[in-house]
Amino acid sequence: MTETQTKSIGQGGSSAPFKVTEYLKDVRSELRNVSWPDRAHIIRASAIVIALCVGMSAVVGVVDYVLAIGLVWFNRVL
Numbered sequence: 068m069t070e071t072q073t074k075s076i077g078q079g080g081s082s083a084p085f086k087v088t089e090y091l092k093d094v095r096s097e098l099r100n101v102s103w104p105d106r107a108h109i110i111r112a113s114a115i116v117i118a119l120c121v122g123m124s125a126v127v128g129v130v131d132y133v134l135a136i137g138l139v140w141f142n143r144v145l
Contacts, residue, residue: 104112
């Protein structure tokens, strides 16, 4: 944001209509400064996320199975 826009907004006024095109230009220039990851890093990170999801699903499935068997046993005892 420029100083005049900041001052007018800070003083309670509004910059007659906020210029969308200027905002989009600012966004575009900021995105050019972003350090984007390379393809290998994205593939590695995605593989880790998928492996963790599969692993956690297996853990939750085993815990669910054990608790279900425990509840069946508990109902038979009562």
